Amino acid sequence: MPAGGSESSMSGPIKQFNKRLLIGIFVIIISTIYLITLSLDAASAIYMTPSELVSYTTKPEERLRLGGMVQAGSILQQSDNKLEIEFTVQENDSRVRVEYMGATPDIFGDNAIVFVEGYYINGIFSADTLLTRHPDTMEPLSQEIIDSDSNDSY
Amino acid sequence: MSSFTDLGYIFLGLSLVIAVYACIASLMSVRSQNNSLRTRSLISMYLIALLMVSAASVLVYSFINHDFGLRYVTMHSNRSMPLYYTIAAFYSGQEGSLLYWSTTLSVLTAISLFIYRNASYKIVGYSTTILAAVFIFFVYVLVFHANPFERLPMDMPDGQGLNPLLRDPGMLIHPPLLLAGYMSWTIPFAFGIAGLLSNDIGIRWIQLIRKPTLVAWGLQTGGLVLGGWWAYHVLGWGGYWGWDPVENVAFLPWLTGTAFLHSIMVVERRKKLQLWSISLLIATFSLSIFGTFIVRSGILSSVHNFAESDVGHYFLAFFATSLAASISLVMIKSKSLTDVTTFESATARESGFLINNIIFVSIAFATFWGTIYPMISEALGNQRITVGAPFYEKVNGPLFLILLFLMGIGPLLNWSNTKREILLQKLQLPISVFTICLLIGIGFSGDIVLSLGFSACSFVLATILYEYLTGAKTRTRNSSENYFYAVYSLLKVDRRKYGGYLVHLSVVILAIGIIGSSGLQTHKEINMPINSQTTIGEYTLEYTGSATIEKADHTILASQIVVSRENRETTREMLPQTIYYDNFETQPTSRVAIIPFIKEDLYIFQSGVDANSATFAIFINPLVNLVWVGSSLMILALTIIFWPVSDKRKYKTHSKSS
Incomplete structure (x- = not known):
């Protein structure tokens, strides 16, 4: 400056x-x-991966951002309201169930990298925003990509 | 074939060697006043431009020729891509975009040095040294760590193809323009530092630095606008600016650069703010390098990180070194250059510029802080934090509002001091217009914030109108010109002043567009069974079904929506689409359907389709057209200012302004 x-x-x-x-x-x-x-x-949210969230005691009013990979086959769409979806975000063996209502971005689907923001209440992550990561890599999406978001290297 | 692409690598290597020579030779030429050395260093820079363009041409040729023995070509193109995307693939990856960066830098350097070759002896010499040094860094990275000419062990039958997200017409121009914007700040930076080194920061320095600054500012503006245009048409969330880290870092040099454009007017007219201006220039250049580094390193989590690699470390080192060197230089030189820093009147034009600068820097600081806060927080061992768009809206919104008001007051101020009565008299029209708009706005909508925003715009419009009208009135009085011709000749005679007002006018139009589209947006997300209807605003939408269309290298999934408008007979058809490119089936990309009505856009994003229904996000974006109109006008106004003045007229304006 x-x-x-x-x-x-x-x-x-x-x-x-x-x-x-x-x-x-x-x-x-x-x-x-x-x-x-x-x-x-x-305007900020605490960023967590599924494994951190599982072992974290949250306050219900605390806004969180969860990043991870959508577990294949975990996406469930409500039959009466197709805008209501549920899916599991996973990181290694840790899994968090997420509920979200709204239109989903293009890349959303099995194995997509997602970032959701919202509140973690009674073991369910209730998200109000859903973002997908646009990877520029040719390699299959790996866990390292999620980890690189933690900015550990600097 | 193999020997041919090796030629590209040889060109890069040669450029590096010659740049090292030019860097040292130009520095020695200043020290020893050696004219032939100086000529040789200049010629070296021209030669480098030639070599870099040749190297870039080799890569372009390899793309067109589908040379899948080249790693970079294989990673970013394939045989079924249309020609324009094949060529655009050139800058879609790290190696290519760095090659693009340094090639454009070498060309712009050669042009600038050629134009200003007869300017002050020392400044040209020092500029050459600095430009060569920056160039050396980029070519060093290219040659040793990001070689676009790297060959695969064997030739491949076909390539991977371009990232689907980049397959959009906007993508053909946005990344190269934005990278060129980052790159082009190097020129004013080099001239600026050269001026500092030669203790020559005066009128001559301003004349030298103004045009390169306008070029950089124009490129950066264009890059940002096209980025917004691309996001609006492809990402499908109904907006054009999301305060995403990658957007923020591109915005930062624009903010400090805009402040610099204003502060050099104070340097020119009042010989004040010299060191401040230099500091802004250094900040702008450093932020450009920071921006390139952020985009290239993937250090921040972002919706569109482009590449992640070890090249980031080199950028960080270069960023830190150049910033530290510049700051030390400013500190060394600050004693000898300390200027007259008196601001005796709050209503002087230079004071207006000072406040303008403080606000621009405040916005830049807030944006910078929000962008790097997550990193700092984590480095301090705290929780990882992400900062969302509301932060930037809450902090920058009010600051931009003050800036708007200032834009309405500043031009009415005189240099050194403005008498209170005169200022109040000049402000009569703007203040009345503002009050009327505010009262009408609050009366009709009850929304104070929005009314304030729109009224601030009307305030500036009134000032611009006042300035044009009083200028034209003076002309009609002194000559036989009629009013309309007088307005035109104002632009001709004092292009900087009235062209500047044109830029202000475009900013106001842009601001109206931004306030309207962000403050008055309506949207809904809905799952529609086939042949069902929904209404939004004054539109009735009927979903009639979806279909898949097979193309050469992609599959399109399109839905048909028939739109009818209240009180209108005709219906219109909208086709929001999702495109699945071969090799990238898990990364579909969208084509948003947009009908641009005059007062608003109807915008439909297709989120998902199943057997008997489809899910859409539907937006109404009021006044969004003005965003594109305002920004196009801004570039046009800049071109008018920039357009070369004929010698005869140049003499006239000079005698007038001096």
Whole structure:
């Protein structure tokens, strides 16, 4: 960020800043920081893989994001309302049942990598958003791809 | 065949060697004032452009020729792809896009150095050094870690084909434009640092740096807009901007670059904000490298990560080195360059620009923070966090709103100081228009936020109108021109000022489109049995059935929906589709069906089809057309500003502005 330059130029020999202007700048910066801290918690979700979620004691109001692979053959569509679906997200031996209502993205299906967001209540993950990952790799989707999302390498 | 593609690799290797020579020679030419050395380093840069274009041509030729002995060609194309996708496959993978990056950089470098070869001796020399250094990094990665000319142990009968998601007309232009946008910030960066090194940051520096900056800004803008266009037509969630990490990192250099475009006007007219401007330029270049790195490394989880590989480490190292070097240079030079930093009046135009810059940087900071916060949080041993779109909307929304108001006030301010009475008098029209719009908006809808957004747009429109009208009035008084011709000749005489207002006008149109389509969107997701009907807005939709169509390399699953509109006789047909490409059966891609009515888009995404029903996501996106109109106008306005001025007129504008 270019803060370095501004500070050094302000520390120059001549500095005459209009008070109202200075206050204006100050207000903008403070309110930006305030907005950031205020919105960050409200708009963020804790990211978990199925194995972490299974062993995690959640608070019902805690917004979570779950990433993993859709277990083959686990997708169940309600017969009376086809928008209501249930499926299992798995990672190795850990499995979480997810319920979701809405249209699904293109790639959604068996073995697709999905990210769902919502709340984990009584062993069921109730999702309100469903995203699929668009892989650019030619290799079959492997567990490493999910793991690479944890950004461990940096 | 094999010897032919090896030629591409040889070209790359030669470029690397010559670039190292040019880098050292140009630096020595500045130190020793050696003219022939300087000429030789310039010629080296032209030669490199030639070699890189040749290398790129070899790869393009291998694609057209279906040389499946080449690993990269095999991975990204096949025989049944149409020619335009075969050529576009060139930049669809990591190696190719890096080759594209460095080729375009070498060409733009050669053009810029040629145009400015007679500019200040030192600046040209130092620029050559910096441009060669950046180039060396990219070609080094290409030669040693991402060789697009790598051969397979044996030739393959056919290739894998292009990632289905990339098979869209928008994809032919969006990635190359965005990468070119990232790349092109290198030129103003090099000129900027060269100015700093030669202690020459004045009018001459501004004149040198302005056009390359406009080029970079235009390319970046175009890349972002086309990215939005592509997302809107392919991804099927009804929007064009999702605050996805990859989008954010492309937005960052645009934000700081836009701030820079404004701050150099203060440098030019008031000799203030010099170090600040340089810092913005460094930030913009670093963020461009950061963006290329994020897209190329797959470090962030994103809906569209493109590639994941070890090349990321090199980018990180390059990013850190260039940033550290630039910042140290600024700190060393800050003493000798410390400018007059007085801002005595809050109502001076330079103060307006300063506030504009603070807001742009605040938006950039918030976006940057939201994008990297998950990484920081995890590095600190906390839980892994993802930051969603609401964060950016809540933080950046209000900041953009202030920016809109500022856009309505700034142009009315005079340099150094504006008398309160004069400002209030000039603001009469904008404030009345704003108040009327706000009252009408709240009265009709009751939605304060939306009304405020639209009224802010009307406020800016009024200012632009006021500026054009007063300018035209002065002209009609002084000459026999009529009003319409006067408006046209304003553009001719002071293209920067009135062209700039045209850019502002396009931004307002874009803003109206964004506020309308995000604030007034309606949507529903529905499973429809065959021959059933549903209504949304003033439209009645009937689903009449689905069919599969076999094509050469793909299968299309299309549904037919008949749309009738209230009080209209005619019906229209919509065909949302899902396409399954051969070799990529598990990665279907969508063709969203869109009818662009004048006031809104009817947008249908097909989510799933079974024996007797289909599931759709249906959206009504009001005013979304204005997003595309505004952004096209922005590029057009930029072209008008950029269009070369004839010598005679150049003299006129100069004498006027000085």
